[in-house]
Amino acid sequence: MEQKAAQARKMKTVITKYLDECEATGVEPRLSAVVDVESVGRVFAVVDGDPRPLILYEPHLFYRKLTGAARDEAVRLKLASKKRNSKLYGKTQADRWEQIAAAQALCQRHGVPDTAAFESASYGVGQVLGEHWDNLGFESFQAFYDLMMSGAGGQIDI
Numbered sequence: 001m002e003q004k005a006a007q008a009r010k011m012k013t014v015i016t017k018y019l020d021e022c023e024a025t026g027v028e029p030r031l032s033a034v035v036d037v038e039s040v041g042r043v044f045a046v047v048d049g050d051p052r053p054l055i056l057y058e059p060h061l062f063y064r065k066l067t068g069a070a071r072d073e074a075v076r077l078k079l080a081s082k083k084r085n086s087k088l089y090g091k092t093q094a095d096r097w098e099q100i101a102a103a104q105a106l107c108q109r110h111g112v113p114d115t116a117a118f119e120s121a122s123y124g125v126g127q128v129l130g131e132h133w134d135n136l137g138f139e140s141f142q143a144f145y146d147l148m149m150s151g152a153g154g155q156i157d158i
Contacts (some may be wrong), residue, residue, distance in 0.1 A: 043125055043152045045093035053148045053155065055121045057099040059088045061131065062120035070110035079103045096121070115141050124148050124155035 044051035063071060063080035074080035078088050079102055090096035103117035118141055119131035128136075133144035136158060147154040 043155060047094050047097045051149075052093070052097060053124045053145075054093060054127075055096050055100070055123050056127060057090060057096045057103070057121045058084075058129075059099075059120070060084045061129070062103055062116065065116040065120065066110075066112065070106065070112050073110070074103070074106055077102065077106065079106060118145070124158065125152060126155065126158065128158050 043053070045054055046052075059074075059079060059081045060083055062074060063082055066074055066080060071080060075082075079099060081088055090099050100117050100121060103120065104114045106112075107114040107117050119129075119133070122129045123145070130141060130144065133141045136144065138144040138147075144158070147158055
């Protein structure tokens with residue numbers, strides 16, 4: 001019983017510190033919670049010497065954007081899968097960006113718009129799916145990505 005009480009006190013302390021931090025920074029606790037869960041508070045990762053938004057390449061989304069020989073090749077290369085399969089997720093940000101580059105190259109080989117590769121990942125502190133750029137009011141995926149690259153403020157605005 002004493003152990004449960006100690007755990008409850010510890011959790012209350014953690015929550016209080018978290019809420020105090022949100023108040024001090026002016027960040028809404030719900031938004032801060034999403035950022036903490038989705039990106040551990042990181043805005044960019046350095047990949048090949050360049051800052052890039054955090055991503056998660058989603059092979060099951062890429063699968064839905066392909067047909068025929070392009071889909072078959074993507075499955076063989078483990079760039080696409082019919083169902084969500086976390087074993088196909090890149091372990092590091094560099095791995096994930098490499099998956100997008102490989103998917104983009106596959107698109108080019110098969111005459112598929114390469115936005116299919118970029119739309120098959122989630123981006124930034126909120127891990128927003130790239131395929132939602134249009135629904136979010138952007139003129140293009142590039143406009144969505146440009147705001148992602150602008151920093152934490154742009155990523156939060158999305």
